Amino acid sequence: MPELPEVETTRRGIAPHITGRTVSRVIVRDARLRWPVPRRLAADLAGQMVEHVGRRAKYLLLETARGTAILHLGMSGSLRLLPAASPPRTHDHVDVLFGEQCLRLHDPRRFGAMLWTEDDPLAHPRLRDLGPEPLSTAFDGAYLHAVARHRRIAIKALLMDGHVVVGVGNIYATEALFRAGIHPQRSCRRISRPRLEQLVGEVKAVLDYAIARGGTTLRDFLNESGQPGYFAQELFVYGRAGQPCKRCGTRLKSRAIGQRASAYCPSCQH
């Protein structure tokens, strides 16, 4: 599923191919995404030049002089660059054509979104209340400590709260907590500041590393075969419940936190 590193990888992958290019046509085959694709989007985006491809949290921003297309890949979405003549397959919901080139949105579960705004995209209702970017200096130990001390939820739920920090999904929250040796269910207000500072460092490290590894995914992405699992073999705990801890050998456990499976090592994490 697209986590922040994959969205950023996607951004870096498509940006050089569409920045400065003008949209010749937009085809919406199925507008039934998380929210309906606005009817006016196709007409408004057509004829516009993409000035910049931005990202906020897991939202991709195709910025033009007239407005900005806001895309979210949900959990099964992907963007591919293809020849415009490529026949669409099932779940290929939107094409943004640039002459002979096509940027195609594919999303089987339709949890993704494609919106349109003519105003400042950062002021859009979907973006305006989001927390800081995890890789920015605004997300540091002091910040997380200040937030955590006033909340009474599990630390993992706090990390995954987009109002606190964006882009940290189930995989990276799970991995960062393992690396920091913190039990995912520990109350966030009962974690010392030094440990929170370490946790922040681990969040940044795992995201940085995954983005760096995203280069490989990027080529696959551009070539067409959306190859999965580029990071999977390096995961310490995510999806490994029942298997031995790679650090100490203890059988990993899993329990639900906020409706989400959360794997952890009962020996390494406290």
Place this chain on the structure above:
DNA sequence: AAATTCTCCTGAAGGC
């Protein structure tokens, strides 16, 4: 206000 639960959807996996 914050915490919790519900919801969207499809494909994969498991049971029989």
Place this chain on the structure above:
DNA sequence: TGCCTTCAGGAGAATT
């Protein structure tokens, strides 16, 4: 082989 059930999962909406 195949049908039925269960579940995952981002994140906004609804509820407590």
